[in-house]
Amino acid sequence: VKGKQLIWLRRISQGFFLALFLFLLVQTRFPGDIYLEYSLAFTTEQDIRVGYPVTFFFQLDPLVWLTSLLSGHVWIKGFLWAVGVLLLTLLLGRFFCGFVCPFGTINHMAGVLRPVLRGKAMIDANQKKGSQRIKYFLLVAILLSAILGLNIAGLLDPVSLFFRSLALAVFPALGNAIKDACDVIAGIDIKPLNMLGYAAEEIASPIFGYGYPSVATGWFIGGLFLVILFLNRIRPRFWCRSLCPLGALLAVMSRFSILRLEKDPDACTDCQKCTLACQGAASPGPGVDWDSSECLLCFNCFAKCPEDAITFRFRWFPAQNRGPDMGRRAVLGGLLAGVSIPFLGRLDGQIHKVSDPRLIRPPGSVEETEFLKLCQRCGLCMKVCPTNVINPALTEAGMAGFWTPTLIMTLGYCEYTCTLCGNVCPTGAIAEISGKEKVERPIRIGSAYLDRGRCLPWAGNGPCIVCEEHCPTSPKAIYLRPDVQTGEDGKTITIQLPYVDLKRCVGCGICENKCPVKGRPAIRVIAAGETRSVRNQILLDI
Amino acid sequence: MEDIMDNPITRREALKKGLCLSGSLVVACTGWPVHTPSEAWAVEKNGGFLIDGVGQSPGYSVQELTKRVFDAAGGMGKFVSKGDVVVVKPNISWARAPNLAATTNPDVLEAVINLAFDAGAKKIRIADNTIHNAQSCFALTGAGMVAKKTGADLVHPRSSLMRDMKIQGRRLDVWPVFVPLVEADKVINLPVAKVHGLCELTLGMKNWIGGVGGRRNALHQDIHQSIVDLARFFKPTVTLIDAIRIMVRNGPSGGSEADVAVMNRLILCNEPVAADAFAAGLFQISPESVGHIVLAQKQGLGQFELSTVTQTKVIL
Numbered sequence: 001v002k003g004k005q006l007i008w009l010r011r012i013s014q015g016f017f018l019a020l021f022l023f024l025l026v027q028t029r030f031p032g033d034i035y036l037e038y039s040l041a042f043t044t045e046q047d048i049r050v051g052y053p054v055t056f057f058f059q060l061d062p063l064v065w066l067t068s069l070l071s072g073h074v075w076i077k078g079f080l081w082a083v084g085v086l087l088l089t090l091l092l093g094r095f096f097c098g099f100v101c102p103f104g105t106i107n108h109m110a111g112v113l114r115p116v117l118r119g120k121a122m123i124d125a126n127q128k129k130g131s132q133r134i135k136y137f138l139l140v141a142i143l144l145s146a147i148l149g150l151n152i153a154g155l156l157d158p159v160s161l162f163f164r165s166l167a168l169a170v171f172p173a174l175g176n177a178i179k180d181a182c183d184v185i186a187g188i189d190i191k192p193l194n195m196l197g198y199a200a201e202e203i204a205s206p207i208f209g210y211g212y213p214s215v216a217t218g219w220f221i222g223g224l225f226l227v228i229l230f231l232n233r234i235r236p237r238f239w240c241r242s243l244c245p246l247g248a249l250l251a252v253m254s255r256f257s258i259l260r261l262e263k264d265p266d267a268c269t270d271c272q273k274c275t276l277a278c279q280g281a282a283s284p285g286p287g288v289d290w291d292s293s294e295c296l297l298c299f300n301c302f303a304k305c306p307e308d309a310i311t312f313r314f315r316w317f318p319a320q321n322r323g324p325d326m327g328r329r330a331v332l333g334g335l336l337a338g339v340s341i342p343f344l345g346r347l348d349g350q351i352h353k354v355s356d357p358r359l360i361r362p363p364g365s366v367e368e369t370e371f372l373k374l375c376q377r378c379g380l381c382m383k384v385c386p387t388n389v390i391n392p393a394l395t396e397a398g399m400a401g402f403w404t405p406t407l408i409m410t411l412g413y414c415e416y417t418c419t420l421c422g423n424v425c426p427t428g429a430i431a432e433i434s435g436k437e438k439v440e441r442p443i444r445i446g447s448a449y450l451d452r453g454r455c456l457p458w459a460g461n462g463p464c465i466v467c468e469e470h471c472p473t474s475p476k477a478i479y480l481r482p483d484v485q486t487g488e489d490g491k492t493i494t495i496q497l498p499y500v501d502l503k504r505c506v507g508c509g510i511c512e513n514k515c516p517v518k519g520r521p522a523i524r525v526i527a528a529g530e531t532r533s534v535r536n537q538i539l540l541d542i
Numbered sequence: 543m544e545d546i547m548d549n550p551i552t553r554r555e556a557l558k559k560g561l562c563l564s565g566s567l568v569v570a571c572t573g574w575p576v577h578t579p580s581e582a583w584a585v586e587k588n589g590g591f592l593i594d595g596v597g598q599s600p601g602y603s604v605q606e607l608t609k610r611v612f613d614a615a616g617g618m619g620k621f622v623s624k625g626d627v628v629v630v631k632p633n634i635s636w637a638r639a640p641n642l643a644a645t646t647n648p649d650v651l652e653a654v655i656n657l658a659f660d661a662g663a664k665k666i667r668i669a670d671n672t673i674h675n676a677q678s679c680f681a682l683t684g685a686g687m688v689a690k691k692t693g694a695d696l697v698h699p700r701s702s703l704m705r706d707m708k709i710q711g712r713r714l715d716v717w718p719v720f721v722p723l724v725e726a727d728k729v730i731n732l733p734v735a736k737v738h739g740l741c742e743l744t745l746g747m748k749n750w751i752g753g754v755g756g757r758r759n760a761l762h763q764d765i766h767q768s769i770v771d772l773a774r775f776f777k778p779t780v781t782l783i784d785a786i787r788i789m790v791r792n793g794p795s796g797g798s799e800a801d802v803a804v805m806n807r808l809i810l811c812n813e814p815v816a817a818d819a820f821a822a823g824l825f826q827i828s829p830e831s832v833g834h835i836v837l838a839q840k841q842g843l844g845q846f847e848l849s850t851v852t853q854t855k856v857i858l
Contacts, residue, residue, distance in 0.1 A: 030677045038640050038648040038684025046639075048681055186702035201702060210677070211700060386675045415637055415678050416797065439797075456763065465740040466759045470673065474797030480739055496740070514673075516759045 003303030006312075010098060010299060014105040020056075021102035025166055027052040028424055030386040032206050045436045049423050050384060053078075057102070057159045058426035062086045063142070063246040064160070064376055067153040068427045071146035072373035076427050086253055093257035094250045097240055098279075098297035103158035104240050104247075108279060108298075110229045111236035119276075125235045126278045131242045132294060133330040139248035140331055144338025149369065150345050150400055154376030156245050161225075164403070167383040168215045168392060169222030175208030214411055215382070216391040217403070237279050240296060251293035251324045260315050261290040261301070267309035274301035274310055284310060293324035345372075345400030355536055357526035359396045360407040360446045360507065363414060364422035364433040367532050374429035377403040381421035381430055387412030389509065390421060405430075407445065409509030409525050414445060416472035416508055446507030447529035447538060448477070448500050454522035457495045460485055467511035467523045468498050477504035478511060478523075502529065502539055590813045590844075590851035591615060592820055597786070597806035597858050604786055607858045608653035611782070611810045614856045617661070621779050622728050624662030629726035630654060630694070631778070633733045633744075634670045634685045635752050636795055637678035643787035643802040644795055646734045648684030650784045650808065654730060655692040666694040669722040670752045671704075697722045704755035711771025712841070713764050718755040723776060731778035731814070735785045735805075735821045737793035740765050742832045743825060744794050745818040746781040746811075747773035766833035770841055773814055773834075781817045783809040785824050815844030816851045 031051050058064050059078030062085055068076045085096055097104045117125050142153045154160035179201065186197030205211075215221070231238035240247050265286055274284040277300035282291040284301035286309075301310050350356060351369055362381050365371055382390040382405055389412025392403040405421070407414060417435035425432070433443060448467075452458040457465075471478040480496040487493060500523070507525050515521035528538050595611035597604065612618045622628055632646035640648050655666050668689055672679040676698050680686035689696035697703065704718035723729065733749035740762055741748055750772035751758060761768040785807040792801040805824055811817035815838045819829035829835045829846040839846050 030675075030681075032677055038687050048678075183702045197702060201700060202698070205698070205700075210675070210698070386677050412675075415674060417637065417682070418678060462763050463740065463765070464762050466762050468739045469762070469794060472795050472797055474792045474795075474801055476792055476795075514759050516757065516762075 003299055003305070006299040007303050010297075013099040014108070017100050018102045018105045021162070022166075024052055024054045024056060025163060025171075025383070026207050028054045028167065028380055028383045029206070030384065030420065045434065047419060047423075047435050050420065054380065054384075054424055055426040056081075057163075058376065058378065058380075060085055060096075060100070061157060061159045061246060062089075063153050063157050063249055064426065066249070067142065067146040067151050068374055070143060071149060071151040072370060072427070074374065074428060086250075089250050089253040090256055092259045093254035093292050093295055093297055094247065094280075095297050096250055097244075097247055098299075101158055101240075101246075103162035104237065104244075104296070106162070107229070107232055107237045107239050111232035111238075111279070115236070116233045117236075122236075123272050123275050126275050126281050128281045128283055128291065128294065128325075129235075129242070130327070132281065133325065133327040134242050135244055135248035135251070136324070136326040137330040137334040137337070138243065139245040139252075140334025141337035141341065142245050144335055145341045146373075148339065148342040149373055150342035151373050151375065152341060152400075153245065154378055155403065156243065157376065157378075158239075158244055158246050160376045160378040161228075163383075164377065164379040164392070165221055165225035167379045169218050169225060171208050172213040172215050172218060173222060175204070175213050178204045178208055179212055209388070213388055216408060216411075217394045218392075221392065221403075235281070237296065240279075241281055241294065248324075252326075254292050254295075255321055255323055257292050257321060258314050258316055259297075260292070260313055260321065261295065262311050262313055262315075263290065264307075264309040264311075267307040269307055269309075271306065273304045273306065277301060277304045289322045291325065292321035342400070345398065348398040348400075350398040350400070355527055355533070356396050356398070357528065358406065359393065359401070360409075360509070360525060360527050361530065361532065362390055362405055362407065362421040362430050363438055363443050363445050364419065364431040365405075365445075365532055366429060366431060367534075371404070371429050371532075372400055374427040375401075375404045376427055376429075378426065380424045380426060381405050384420045384424045385412065386418065386420070387415055389413055389513075407509060407525075409512035410519075410521065413510040413513040414508040416506075416510075441531070442473070442506050444506045444529050444531045446509070446525045446527045447502055447505050448507065448509070448511050448523050448525050450498060450500060451520075451522045451524065454517050454520070455498065456516070456522070457483075457485075457497050458522075460487070463495055464516060465496055465498065466514050466516060468496075470510045470514045472508060472510060473504050473506060475504065477501050477506070498523070503541075505529070590816060591811065592813070592816055592848070592851045592853045593808075593810040593856055594820070594853060595808035595810065595856045595858070597808075599858060602806070602858045604647060604649035605653035605656075607806075607808055607856075608650050608782075609657060610856045610858055611808050612654075612657055614854050615780075615810055615812075618657040619661045621730070622658045622661040622663050625664045626658075626662070626727040627665045627667070627725070628658045628663045628728045628730065629667045629669050629722055630658075630730045630732055631723060631749060631753060631776075632668060632670055632685065633749055633752060634668075634679050634683040635673040637674040637682045638796065639682055640684050641787070641799060641802070642796050643734060643736065643789045644797075645679070645683040645685075646732050647784045647786045648688050650782070650786065651685060651732060652688045652692060654732060654782065655688065655694045658728075658730070659692065659694075663728075666692070667697050667722050667726065668694050669697040669699075669720060671699040671720045671755055671758075672752070699755070701755070707775075709771055709775045711767070711774060713767040714761075714771045719775075720753050720755060723753045728779045729776065731776075731781040733781070733783055734788070735783055735824060736789035736796070737791060737825065739793070741769065741834060743818070743822055743827060745821045746778075746783055746814050747818055747834055747838060750776045766837050769834040770837045770843065773838060774841075774843055778814065780810065780812050781814055783811075783817055783821045785809060785821060788824060790825065811851065813844045813851050815839055815846050816848060819846035820848055 065082035280296035282295035638644040
């Protein structure tokens with residue numbers, strides 16, 4: 001095989017997996033083309049489900065599998081894909097980084113399309129650096145932290161990070177921009193333009209989200225993504241070389257790779273073209289040993305070498321690759337961080353004492369300790385939620401739960417029979433429940449309470465039953481009692497006052513969402529009463 | 543869709559704030575067939591009819607009953623002409639399966655659309671500014687499937703389709719209106735009959751709350767006048783109240799089959815007040831005890847005395 005052919009093979013593979021990733025990301029939504037056959041509603045329970053295997057890349061990701069196993073002692077759905085990737089890495093090295101990883105591809109493109117470094121500067125940048133040990137530090141910290149019960153892999157796992165960045169920052173931001181543009185065009189009083197605006201929105205909405213999608217901390221997620229892309233100007237594939245914990249895991253596994261780069265020192269003219277094109281800073285050049293653990297298998301060196309001094313060959317025996325240059329300090333530092341993070345994360349008392357009232361987890365979420373062992377903070381539940389209520393937490397879940405999902409009822413509400421978030425969760429942090437189970441058990445995510453000082457009828461500001469009207473349970477958890485009030489003018493009026501029956505309330509938050517008292521509604525939902533917690537309860541009988 | 547309620551097209555507002563102040567000017571600019579309320583509301587004093595369709599035989603076809611009811615009124619051709627753009631306004635505001643009677647029966651919806659297409663309608667739109675998110679509503683209520691089967695357009699409610707218009711009511715002056723409902727040649731109001739915590743009942747006139755955007759949840763502070771204002775603004779060609787299954791308690795959202803009574807009735811009427819008054823009877827509620835029905839009569843929208851309309855019974 002010629003080097004050029006291998007490069008094209010890699011590009012095709014990269015393009016395919018990036019396209020697949022984007023396709024599955026877009027499909028992580030309320031399936032708009034699936035309408036339930038209504039005649040069946042009279043006889044059977046039907047649940048709306050996402051029609052594509054949207055968790056595929058998470059199943060492919062060994063770090064997701066390993067941390068879920070170490071932390072939550074759970075074999076996640078489809079983990080055999082990840083096992084397969086690890087086994088192939090043992091044979092081939094970091095093929096995942098070079099051929100599959102969509103985030104690697106994006107970084108690759110960012111570094112290659114308009115490289116800022118040229119000539120000697122690029123050759124210098126592609127020399128192996130001490131900073132490439134940071135990824136081992138992060139890997140050790142993540143794995144140890146997982147063993148000790150806090151799974152933070154998703155913060156830095158490339159699949160989670162890429163999905164989160166696109167789904168919670170790039171797509172919603174574009175969606176807002178497109179929506180703005182469509183509204184302006186639709187607002188022009190020229191019929192064809194008008195129609196164009198409507199049509200454009202019709203096409204864009206299913207991809208970028210309906211209306212104005214909003215994401216708490218979206219600016220931060222997007223900012224971090226841009227910074228990571230920018231780092232490629234300092235060194236190509238900076239993220240993959242120095243920061244990626246999955247890359248580090250695969251690097252460790254690639255020690256015994258039988259696919260090896262072999263150098264012919266006699267043919268080499270020391271032109272450095274291999275180093276100039278090297279994506280992983282894996283020492284392809286003469287005089288030093290090739291680093292199988294750093295090599296991203298881009299095959300650039302193979303293709304660029306004018307003297308054919310570099311070849312890739314299968315060598316069954318004996319495997320003589322250089323071990324991963326982890327660095328003792330990186331490992332020790334990782335161990336220290338890995339011990340510290342879980343214990344520091346629990347210091348806020350969220351787990352052991354009282355949970356933040358704002359921390360409302362999606363329906364079907366497992367108990368908080370278990371949740372923090374499994375949640376990858378990937379954003380799938382947030383992307384799929386049709387009402388935009390699930391958002392990445394900033395402080396609600398404490399440091400340990402940064403960017404885990406929480407429900408913000410002023411942005412959306414939990415649709416009474418919808419269970420899509422559990423349907424797409426890749427690790428089971430949100431269990432897959434049926435709509436029937438959610439309604440009949442019921443699965444509560446919190447409890448509503450009235451703020452009588454704000455409530456219009458309670459505070460003497462006239463009639464309003466909006467919360468009662470929207471309350472989805474049967475019988476309603478919000479009920480009305482008539483009351484005679486004396487107005488400022490001395491006249492008496494009969495008015496209906498809302499009350500919340502905590503035994504019936506499931507915490508869906510539609511009351512808070514629809515309350516006419518904007519900003520800080522007169523009826524609000526707190527996490528207390530959530531089914532998943534034994535401790536976080538209000539009533540004696542539950 | 544909360545975002546619609548929060549963003550009643552501010553840019554457009556800015557673009558032609560002046561125009562919006564004068565409703566007739568807006569109409570002139572857009573060329574839409576918007577009725578100005580004063581001239582549009584000519585109560586049909588003599589031509590009032592009410593068809594009471596009853597499905598009695600076991601396993602009768604709801605679609606067939608719908609057809610019979612329209613036939614009794616002279617056929618769909620009486621309401622829809624060849625080449626018309628027809629908009630159907632069902633109540634599909636809640637993401638509920640049709641067995642829970644929170645939304646218009648999809649069989650009725652399907653039959654009405656098919657009849658209108660048969661009568662020569664060029665385009666039929668299904669339009670409702672839903673309360674729950676529209677996608678869930680379309681999927682669960684059956685409206686999505688109906689659109690797919692019949693070829694009608696299901697309009698996704700969104701802020702660009704909400705346009706400030708002169709309601710010129712006693713309570714509502716300028717309010718964002720869901721454009722497809724006024725952009726049509728013919729309007730068929732297709733509500734489901736339910737009880738309601740504040741309005742007592744939600745029938746035909748109340749259905750027009752789903753025809754507007756903006757801060758809808760503030761309308762409850764003067765709900766009866768708001769309903770009457772909107773019922774005056776949206777003048778439907780005909781109203782068909784779906785009472786195949788009605789919600790007798792826990793309305794308007796329901797959520798359990800225990801809240802549903804199977805009535806097997808359809809009420810077709812060209813008099814919105816009479817239609818609501820008749821449907822109130824199905825709940826054993828006197829129209830005089832329903833605030834907006836009384837108010838509608840008082841303000842000249844029609845009579846709730848059923849003697850003012852010609853009643854016909856259709857039994858299947």
